[in-house]
Amino acid sequence: MSFGGPQWPQEPQRQGQQGQQGYGEQGREAYGQQPGGHGQQGQGQGYGQGAGGYGYPGPQGGAPGPYSGPQGGGPQGGGPTPDWSALADASASRARRKRLLTIGGGVLAALVVGAVVATAVVATGKEDDTAKNGGGTPTAPASPTGSPTPEPTFSSVAPPPPPNPKGYISDPKKDRAPLTAEGLFPGRKLTMDGRPYTKGATSATANCAAVTQGGLGAVLKKNGCQKVLRATYVRDGVAVTVGVAVFPSEAAALKAKNQATGGIAPLTGAGVGDFCRATVCLRRSNAIGRYAYFTQAGFTNGKKVTTADRGVFRSSDDLGTFAFNQIYARGKSQASAAAGAPRQ
16 A cells, blocks of 8 residues: 635815804904904994004093093084003004014024024034045945946856756665664654654664565565664554665655555564564655555554544554654755765
8 A cells, every 4th residue: 555904084065054053254244244344334424433443442442542522522512632651652663563572583583594504514513524424325436447447247147957856765875874773763752743753673784675575575685675674663552563665765665665466574572572463553654765665554462444533544654754754854964965065
């Protein structure tokens, strides 16, 4: 068996609707139209006359106007007598406004001049800082011969692609790193997707057929098997032996995987007793590069494996995935070392 989106705010209500006053409207009196105002004859009050005249309150409006005295003339009836005190106050008020305007204009002019001076000082400071720090963008010194400085050139040849890890585990001329059972199956424990396994015994042999069952030995020998490395792992009463066979080429390993019959022999020892003998166990095979790998999984108590025993299938998957990862890591390690080596 092979392994196989904020709403826009609502439109504001228009001013001038019912219950609201329109812009520039106060009650029912339009702008520039007041009772008894300029140009109207309301209550017989013209411009500058009566209770609402511009600037001069009438006889009943409180303070007297600049011309005081009884209506119809002065004390002798020869015309109104000027109110010199009111005229003097008005003249003094105009003088004060003129003086304030003159002072305000001077202050404004001083502020404008100060802003111009401050701007000039800041600009001068920036120029000084630029001078202290070596100026703006440096320019290259002129060539002694007057010719322009040559620009750097770049090679038009693309760099070679990084080595492919699979290329190293497929070619025996590149796949030259040491290969041992402890190196391929390191440590005492293994965890796959949170499932822990305890490692039992390991072995390595060049006699490939001696560590097989059924017709697998003949298949390995026919395809030029060079070595078989095995390790057994146990979890929850299920034992799995994984065997990795090494071949001279990728094609040979693929043939052995496709022709596989029988299975890898269970490896006992190191706390693991006999399993998968005279009973039904789960056997699988696969290949990558010049390596073919096989698993045999069963119960440690000799119970026959059925399709309902999902734990056995899961353990077989875990160990097959582990073997694949270890073989690929071997190719990746050698490819990385070759990429970092100096070119000759």
